[in-house]
Amino acid sequence: MALGRFISFEGIDGSGKSTQSRLLAESLRKLGHSVCQTREPGGSPGAEEIRRLVLEGDPDRWSAETEILLFTAARRDHLEKTIRPALARGEVVITDRFADSTRMYQGISRGDLGPLVNRLHDLMIGVEPDLTLLIDLDPALGLNRAVARAGAEQRFEDMGLALQIKMRAGFLALAAAHPERFRVIDGNRPPEAVAADVLGHALAHLALA
Template sequence: MTGEGLFLTFEGIDGSGKSTQARILADTLQSDGYDVILTREPGGSPGAEEIRRLVLEGDPDRWSAETEILLFTAARRDHLERTIAPALAAGKVVICDRFADSTRMYQGLSRGDLRRLVDQLHSLMIGREPDLTLLIDMDPETGLSRAKGRQTAEERFEDFGPDLQRRMRAGFIDLAREHADRFRVIDGNRDVEIVAKDVAAIARAALSKGGR
């Protein structure tokens, strides 16, 4: 753990169930007596939510990967300043649905070899990683079917199709190996309740180690 609070993020392909698991964990930890902030990316602050609409809606080719990296980084900076950093400084548990690892994958890997650029901007403008990242691993075809079934306006990345899902799944697994100190990989191809029990056990263990 860094600082006074715990910064925990959920990652995974579209439709992996990470958003559901983030909500369940927030409720679970609140019941345990922790002060919890549940947030998301892109978004989580007024300015970042405005940028969210720009990057998640519209045609798949609306932005270049380079432009997307700048937009996501700008949203993340506002989110960090206005939501994440103040909550951690107050000793709260921050649970975030996606963070920089998603940008490393969706922009840094999937649409060109831009991972180095993502990391450079992250180092310059964000400067911190989560204390714990829970990767909900999901079969790519199942995940895409779930994501498209939501039928929302925010389907720009889903519209890139199943090939992107497969590459993202492989990329996330590689990223978890690269950052094994903070990643925990959880099988998301199971009942929601079973996944939630595994998630809660890992989060509670991290909080216990932090002396909270």
């Protein structure tokens, strides 16, 4: 997995990760990079099936422990079918969420399950991104944005503002603990300003690769 580079986007719901991951992929392609743009949960046929299970339905549909198993299964399929092959081809893999989201949503935000998330990750995944771009946003603004999308995948948004506040604090703590991997970007600005910072961090990282 040393040939390509692996970049993840993280943040609370409504932080703009999906938009920024798309914009970064477009910018890097224009600069001549081969890019694989993907997402979690999902990114492979099997993982997309699991996505529907975990993101749709009643907020109490699954326990946090069951969610950890489902997300890990989806991530393993994503890793096998999409991420590893793209990295082996020397591509820049850009994913909207990876294991840090499970560390937040299931690991700390719904119980003290962080050690379980990390044990399963070490056992079944064993990979961290080379660079993680954390889009930091006010939780109330992010939740309003996420709810306004009004799609079927609203299960976590329906858990309310308290979850988003706890997750933001958790993401920032994780970034502080791993400064070699994380770059924190202010998401409380117009998308084009955020995109400029994102591209700058990505190009600086790729120049060191």
